[in-house]
Amino acid sequence: MIMQWPVEGPFLRDELRRLPGTEKPSAIDKQLALTDVWLDGDGLQGDRVADRRFHGGPDRSVCHYPAEHYHRWRHAFPHLQTLGPAAFGENLSTTGLDERHVCIGDRFRWGDALLEVSQPRSPCSNLDRRHNAPGLARHLAQSGRTGWLYRTLEPGTVHFGAELCLIERPFPTDSVLRVWRSLSDDATSDAELARLQDLQPLAGEYRIRFRTRLDARRRLQDQGTLF
Numbered sequence: 473m474i475m476q477w478p479v480e481g482p483f484l485r486d487e488l489r490r491l492p493g494t495e496k497p498s499a500i501d502k503q504l505a506l507t508d509v510w511l512d513g514d515g516l517q518g519d520r521v522a523d524r525r526f527h528g529g530p531d532r533s534v535c536h537y538p539a540e541h542y543h544r545w546r547h548a549f550p551h552l553q554t555l556g557p558a559a560f561g562e563n564l565s566t567t568g569l570d571e572r573h574v575c576i577g578d579r580f581r582w583g584d585a586l587l588e589v590s591q592p593r594s595p596c597s598n599l600d601r602r603h604n605a606p607g608l609a610r611h612l613a614q615s616g617r618t619g620w621l622y623r624t625l626e627p628g629t630v631h632f633g634a635e636l637c638l639i640e641r642p643f644p645t646d647s648v649l650r651v652w653r654s655l656s657d658d659a660t661s662d663a664e665l666a667r668l669q670d671l672q673p674l675a676g677e678y679r680i681r682f683r684t685r686l687d688a689r690r691r692l693q694d695q696g697t698l699f
Contacts, residue, residue: 577673584628
């Protein structure tokens with residue numbers, strides 16, 4: 473299986489800047505790199521991370537956001553008519569790939585590097601602050617238009633203009649959207665929670681959250697049998 477998509481990017485930020493109206497440093501305001509960039513398990517060389525509790529790390533080395541989603545956000549937030557690739561802090565953007573079709577465990581070649589889809593991106597309030605758009609992150613979360621994150625399996629150089637090539641899809645039913653919906657829906661079945669906690673390519677923090685929910689339900693069920 474080899475499918476290719478043109479990429480806008482790589483985008484990165486080599487210095488931290490304060491979010492508007494705050495003293496909080498952030499690297500969300502990324503810029504297009506016009507040269508080749510080295511990519512490894514920590515991400516794109518030179519791309520800063522302000523808070524490693526929520527950004528960066530082995531399961532979050534690259535962020536991807538679909539370019540076509542920006543039309544929706546320009547419509548929903550009329551003062552944001554210039555929204556486009558890199559506006560949400562992503563490292564790369566494409567047209568023709570979205571959360572319904574991209575699956576956890578998908579492997580992509582980007583330049584010389586090999587990437588694996590690890591988890592949905594969890595929208596945070598930094599998006600609201602950067603764009604002066606209260607509720608923007610909540611809308612992303614509710615719509616499922618979250619984007620997704622990769623881990624780097626093989627480091628390599630990302631050549632300027634390099635396409636994104638899908639080379640393997642081992643879990644074709646586990647779309648990014650399905651995993652996100654399962655996480656955010658309180659009615660997700662026990663069977664689905666159990667299955668997702670064992671989905672090996674899924675980032676550990678997600679698997680723990682599914683396991684925690686399942687364990688909590690089972691404790692309640694056990695308590696119910698005592699009365």
